Amino acid sequence: RKSAPLPDDIRARKGATPLVSLTAYTTPMAELMDSHCDFVLVGDSVGMVLHGLPSTLGVTMEMMILHGKAVKRGLRQAMMVVDMPFGSYEESPEQAFRNAARLMSETEAGAVKLEGGVGMADTIAFLVARGIPVMAHIGLTPQSINTLGGYKVQGRGDAAAQLIADAEAVSEAGAFAVVLEKVPETLANEITAAVPIPTIGIGASAGCDGQILVVDDMLGLFTRFKPKFVKRYATLGQQAEAAVAAYADEVRRRAFPSAEHVFGDSAQEPKS
Ligand code: KIV
Ligand code: NA
Numbered sequence: 001r002k003s004a005p006l007p008d009d010i011r012a013r014k015g016a017t018p019l020v021s022l023t024a025y026t027t028p029m030a031e032l033m034d035s036h037c038d039f040v041l042v043g044d045s046v047g048m049v050l051h052g053l054p055s056t057l058g059v060t061m062e063m064m065i066l067h068g069k070a071v072k073r074g075l076r077q078a079m080m081v082v083d084m085p086f087g088s089y090e091e092s093p094e095q096a097f098r099n100a101a102r103l104m105s106e107t108e109a110g111a112v113k114l115e116g117g118v119g120m121a122d123t124i125a126f127l128v129a130r131g132i133p134v135m136a137h138i139g140l141t142p143q144s145i146n147t148l149g150g151y152k153v154q155g156r157g158d159a160a161a162q163l164i165a166d167a168e169a170v171s172e173a174g175a176f177a178v179v180l181e182k183v184p185e186t187l188a189n190e191i192t193a194a195v196p197i198p199t200i201g202i203g204a205s206a207g208c209d210g211q212i213l214v215v216d217d218m219l220g221l222f223t224r225f226k227p228k229f230v231k232r233y234a235t236l237g238q239q240a241e242a243a244v245a246a247y248a249d250e251v252r253r254r255a256f257p258s259a260e261h262v263f264g265d266s267a268q269e270p271k272s
Helices: 007-011 027-033 061-073 093-107 118-129 142-148 157-173 185-194 236-252
Strands: 019-023 039-042 079-083 111-115 134-139 177-181 199-202 210-213
Touching (some): 007 177, 027 061, 061 093, 093 118, 111 118, 118 134, 177 185, 185 199
Parallel strands (some): 019 210, 079 111
16 A cells, blocks of 8 residues: 555455554554555554653643654554644534644644534534544543443443444434444444444454554553553563663663773774
């Protein structure tokens, strides 16, 4: 594939081979995942993962723009989706358009993502009608943590019907895909069968049309806590700490820098 897929290409992958996606917040991470992912999400998880915030509520438009620009520089093949941060879209469709347009124009994203189902359907339709592709996000929506009452599994028992209604509403409003976060496997499969747009699972089901994970979680770089749905494919945080410890030890023993890292005063030697 030469150029990034468009939201319509992502939508057309419904029922085909699974869509692959990860979050990214920086250029080098975007570069290394570019050829492996269909789309890369600049998630508002950046606030917790890279800025040490206790939740995603403190994430700002400025943070999303800064990280969105950085990620965009690292992508050639994957589509970029940028999260709309808490407070930037809930007030009205007009407010959502103003901020979504800013995210799209300043970061050159291919689409935005926002949290919410039935209650956000009008806003999604408003954005799509004005040229802004929208990925929806239902189930556990971390920006609503204070009304959801914790990071609990969503859609169990009687709550299942509401979640199906949310998925149908965002699909009918024109979202090109929908993230399902932390919902029971059977419900995720049911929603996947019920809507004509791809479902992107995180803590959902292998039967979803695609999967996403927070890159720092799957690489073992973010270790403050580990949700059950995270699989660690590497333990880079441990490796990084071991490297820092080795450096500290060598500096204290004057073992670093050694001959190969220092410069002689002969003009014959390399200049850099
Ligand atoms: O912010 C984020 O990383 C997300 C994904 C977990 C879907 O919204
Ligand atoms: Na998010």
